[in-house]
Amino acid sequence: MKSWVKMTGSIMIAGALVFGLTGVSSLGSKVYADEVQRNVINVVGKGEISITPDIAYLSIGVTSQAETAQAAQKANAAKMQKLNDLLKKTWKIADKDLKTTQFYVQPNYVYTEKEGQKVKGYNANHTIEVAYRDLTKIGQLLDAASTAGANSIDNVRFSVENSDQFETKVIEKAMANATVKANAIAKAANRTLGIVLVVNQGDANDSIVYGQREMLMNSKSSMDAAGPTAVEAGEVKVSTQLSVQFELK
DSSP: OHHHHHHHHHHHHHHHHHHHHHHHHHHHHHHHHHHHHHTEEEEEEEEEEEEOOOEEEEEEEEEEEESSHHHHHHHHHHHHHHHHHIIIIISOOOGGGEEEEEEEEEEEEEEETTTEEEEEEEEEEEEEEEEEOOGGGHHHHHHHHHHTTOOEEEEEEEEOSOOHHHHHHHHHHHHHHHHHHHHHHHHHTTOOEEEEEEEEEOOTTTSSOOOOOOOOOOOHHHHHHHOSOOOOOOOEEEEEEEEEEEEEO
16 A cells, blocks of 8 residues: 555656746746847848839720610620720730720710609720830820720830839848848947848739839820920839848847
8 A cells, every 4th residue: 555655656756846846947938039030120121122023014995876776786896996006006905915904885864853764875895005115105106096086095104114123133132221220220239240030021913013104195186286206205113121030149
């Protein structure tokens, strides 16, 4: 009986020792984690460069009205065919650089107190996006499209066709900006900056951002009165940002 009691006592003591060591280990991990958290700096670095665009995206469309949906669509198709012939044959624009962005045929509603809402004819619209690389001739192209029947020219968007060549440069600028900020914070705290621990770039859709310039064109008559259309490409901006965590010594 005494032997059984002693054995139980030994087991209980051993269990207590194991529990005690586990508690010390957990406490040590927490202390270490807290220490790490107190010795880091988190900053956001931004990089941006201005470059000359090499491509423009033109939104050009035709709109027609008729008493029936079929008539509106047929009239619009004829206008679009004329516009396509101009772009492909005269301006030598490849099929890959022409993309339909909007197409619809919809009723045109009118309202009167006597009859309420009624359909009065139909509107048809077909809009394409034209990728064009000779930026010195954009105004001439838009004037020619208007003459050919385009009556819906929404905007001109300038960009860079191959963005990969600029991504490394803006990332380097963003990292340099983050380092400058982190050094300033460390100096103000009478500490020194250590190694980089973590780096995160913005979401893939946000990492490279292009500026754009829009040109609104209200009517053909306004263009005729002002003479040839002049469109300036200017510059576009390529930018990114990095979230960087540094060690603080």
